[in-house]
Amino acid sequence: MxxxxxxxxxxxxxxxxxxxxxxxxxLGGTSTRxxxxxxxxxxxxxxxGFEGGQMPLQRRxxxxxxxxxxxxxxxxxxxxxxxxxxxxxxxxxxxxxDLIAAGFVSSKxxxxxxxxxxxxxxLTVEAHAFSQSAIxxxxxxxxxxVKL
Numbered sequence: 001m002x003x004x005x006x007x008x009x010x011x012x013x014x015x016x017x018x019x020x021x022x023x024x025x026x027l028g029g030t031s032t033r034x035x036x037x038x039x040x041x042x043x044x045x046x047x048x049g050f051e052g053g054q055m056p057l058q059r060r061x062x063x064x065x066x067x068x069x070x071x072x073x074x075x076x077x078x079x080x081x082x083x084x085x086x087x088x089x090x091x092x093x094x095x096x097x098d099l100i101a102a103g104f105v106s107s108k109x110x111x112x113x114x115x116x117x118x119x120x121x122x123l124t125v126e127a128h129a130f131s132q133s134a135i136x137x138x139x140x141x142x143x144x145x146v147k148l
Contacts, residue, residue, distance in 0.1 A: 080117015
């Protein structure tokens with residue numbers, strides 16, 4: 001075996017179709033594109049949602065609703081979770097930084113404390129917002145809810 005007589009195994013390679021090289025090749029004329037129409041032309045690219053000239057779905061279906069640009073989204077954390085975190089870390093003040101460190105929220109989220117669960121100790125909880133039931137639960141045990 002020498003470098004000058006190396007070749008691929010029998011049947012492992014195929015010759016590529018040379019389209020558009022005259023009628024003698026059998027692949028001239030329309031060059032495998034069919035007859036006429038936009039798809040046979042060079043530079044054709046179908047628009048997203050194009051349905052062959054039929055009125056497309058996104059234009060047939062009516063528009064509705066709106067996005068409120070002033071909406072403020074909060075990540076909801078229940079007081080039961082706050083109490084569990086305080087017990088695990090032996091904390092008396094639970095801040096947003098503690099919730100981020102524990103992996104409950106990301107640093108880009110605003111935090112709202114909700115009233116589901118039980119508070120068993122006196123806690124100072126700092127967050128961006130509180131529900132009425134959360135404030136009642138925290139203050140019933142002598143703690144305080146501090147808005148940031």
